[in-house]
Amino acid sequence: MSEWWTYALSDFLLFSPRTYYRLFELYNAAVWPAQIAMLALGAIMVALLLRPAVWRGRLIAVILAAGWLWAAWFFLLQHYTTINWVADYFAHGFVLQALLLIWTGVILDDLRFRARSDVAGATGLGLMAFALVVHPLIGPLLLGRPWAQAELFGMAPDPTVIATLGVLAAAERPHWHLLLLPVTWCLIGGATLWTMESPDWPILPAAAVIALAAAVWKSLARSAAKPLP
Amino acid sequence: MPRVFTRRSLLRSVAATGALTLWPRELVAQRAPILTRPIPSSGEAIPLIGLGTWITFNVGNDPVARDSCAEVMRAFFAAGGRMIDSSPMYGSSQDVVGYGWKKLGQPERLFAAEKVWISSAARGPAQMEHSRRLWGVPKFDLMQVHNLLSWEAHLKTLFAMKQEGRLRYVGITTSEGRRHRDFEQVMRKEPLDFIQVTYNVLDREVEDRILPLARDRRMAVIINRPFREGELTKRLARHRLPDWAAEIGCTSWAQVLLKFIVGHPAVTCTIPATTRVDHVKENVAASYGQMPDSAIRARIVAHVEKL
Numbered sequence: 165m166s167e168w169w170t171y172a173l174s175d176f177l178l179f180s181p182r183t184y185y186r187l188f189e190l191y192n193a194a195v196w197p198a199q200i201a202m203l204a205l206g207a208i209m210v211a212l213l214l215r216p217a218v219w220r221g222r223l224i225a226v227i228l229a230a231g232w233l234w235a236a237w238f239f240l241l242q243h244y245t246t247i248n249w250v251a252d253y254f255a256h257g258f259v260l261q262a263l264l265l266i267w268t269g270v271i272l273d274d275l276r277f278r279a280r281s282d283v284a285g286a287t288g289l290g291l292m293a294f295a296l297v298v299h300p301l302i303g304p305l306l307l308g309r310p311w312a313q314a315e316l317f318g319m320a321p322d323p324t325v326i327a328t329l330g331v332l333a334a335a336e337r338p339h340w341h342l343l344l345l346p347v348t349w350c351l352i353g354g355a356t357l358w359t360m361e362s363p364d365w366p367i368l369p370a371a372a373v374i375a376l377a378a379a380v381w382k383s384l385a386r387s388a389a390k391p392l393p
Numbered sequence: 394m395p396r397v398f399t400r401r402s403l404l405r406s407v408a409a410t411g412a413l414t415l416w417p418r419e420l421v422a423q424r425a426p427i428l429t430r431p432i433p434s435s436g437e438a439i440p441l442i443g444l445g446t447w448i449t450f451n452v453g454n455d456p457v458a459r460d461s462c463a464e465v466m467r468a469f470f471a472a473g474g475r476m477i478d479s480s481p482m483y484g485s486s487q488d489v490v491g492y493g494w495k496k497l498g499q500p501e502r503l504f505a506a507e508k509v510w511i512s513s514a515a516r517g518p519a520q521m522e523h524s525r526r527l528w529g530v531p532k533f534d535l536m537q538v539h540n541l542l543s544w545e546a547h548l549k550t551l552f553a554m555k556q557e558g559r560l561r562y563v564g565i566t567t568s569e570g571r572r573h574r575d576f577e578q579v580m581r582k583e584p585l586d587f588i589q590v591t592y593n594v595l596d597r598e599v600e601d602r603i604l605p606l607a608r609d610r611r612m613a614v615i616i617n618r619p620f621r622e623g624e625l626t627k628r629l630a631r632h633r634l635p636d637w638a639a640e641i642g643c644t645s646w647a648q649v650l651l652k653f654i655v656g657h658p659a660v661t662c663t664i665p666a667t668t669r670v671d672h673v674k675e676n677v678a679a680s681y682g683q684m685p686d687s688a689i690r691a692r693i694v695a696h697v698e699k700l
Contacts, residue, residue: 174622175569177448178448178451178482178483178484179448179451179452179453179484180448180449180451180668182668183451183452183453183455183458186452186455186457186458187453187455190453190454190455243453243454246453246454246484246485247451247452247453247484247485248484249484
């Protein structure tokens with residue numbers, strides 16, 4: 165693309181806010197009652213974070229990967245792509261993230277959590293609770309959008325990404341390779357909402373900053389804890 | 394779709410256009426045919442106001458929104474409009490135009506303006522054929538190279554298609570003032586029927602070189618982004634419509650902005666986009682009545698720049 169500096173973010177927005185939110189309404193109707201199953205899986209994920217259990221890292225990784233795959237196939241490829249041809253590329257990213265979660269969490273069993281929660285753990289739990297409970301309510305309760313347009317964990321990209329950032333913030337050690345795609349989505353999603361003048365645009369960038377801060381904090385703490393040679 | 398153009402229809406169109414400037418506004422509003430300008434390369438008359446589809450027609454599979462777009466098209470055709478412009482870049486817009494055109498019984502007055510937008514020249518014909526199937530038209534009236542992307546290769550294909558009768562007109566597009574130097578060079582080199590550029594009361598760069606060149610080269614000019622994607626109408630809505638707007642038959646800021654554009658003698662038509670039936674009616678109404686002369690156009694610029 166020549167003269168790229170002459171393009172504004174709004175030049176890349178192909179649809180109106182009305183069309184974008186209406187898409188969630190049609191999508192929610194099309195996949196009903198899958199929302200109930202996904203919310204139940206989200207609740208199980210929070211419960212697993214709160215109490216130590218065998219296989220908890222693996223189970224959490226599987227649940228998150230299922231959410232990313234579901235959002236890729238049912239939302240991005242079957243709905244979002246009808247108004248945004250870039251959604252095909254987004255879907256590839258979502259599938260890659262699901263594979264990375266399976267690889268890290270299930271095959272390597274490297275998604276571990278501290279027995280006792282610390283600041284990062286509490287932050288992660290907070291992000292998860294936000295993704296599962298608060299985020300779906302913001303549109304209907306604060307912004308006047310219909311309930312049918314609510315964005316839910318495991319169904320829609322934004323809450324799925326925020327919940328993933330919560331899990332990664334709560335993890336025992338930073339997983340930079342798992343943070344890359346969620347943080348990228350936060351930038352893309354935040355820019356989309358900002359361009360549409362949606363008042364909730366800061367949520368995604370803020371979630372990314374919180375998750376990155378938690379990862380940096382854990383990195384520094386681990387460096388400080390290493391014995392000197 | 395493609396309408397056979399005759400000398401008689403041209404004379405009728407020109408006579409109607411000339412007579413309108415003399416008729417009382419009320420009479421014009423009620424009786425007059427829609428104002429048109431001829432495409433220089435053929436003389437075919439095109440109404441001054443067309444219909445754009447950027448953002449507004451990209452509604453995906455939403456059945457309510459698709460029907461709403463079809464109603465916009467119905468009102469557009471009923472008011473005398475002809476040219477609808479889209480692009481493969483515009484998401485589902487092409488499909489939605491095709492849905493509306495079919496739903497309305499495929500009105501013959503449609504002037505289908507499309508774009509080819511792909512960097513691979515070899516894949517250009519396949520993209521155009523895909524677009525044609527989405528519209529459901531036998532052939533496009535106008536095919537434009539979108540934003541000059543791979544223009545040299547695509548223009549070869551388009552001129553060959555025109556030669557074979559698979560296309561009626563060939564053009565190029567740009568928007569928001571991008572690549573004007575390259576654009577000018579293509580205009581000087583190629584026998585284009587149409588160009589499409591951005592022009593509105595605040596973005597007037599094309600007045601200096603592009604529009605005079607189009608006139609010299611006898612090219613039709615389509616104007617995109619007449620409202621700066623709604624920014625201008627939103628901004629002006631806070632201000633009272635000046636009294637002189639009535640002198641050119643305008644009852645809204647949108648009409649003032651559109652008449653400013655089509656009042657330029659080098660402009661053939663403009664393609665405002667909308668999702669609303671009342672807005673499309675209001676827009677097409679700018680194709681009727683008195684057109685602003687250069688003095689009134691200068692007054693419009695001065696007034697809007699002050700606000």
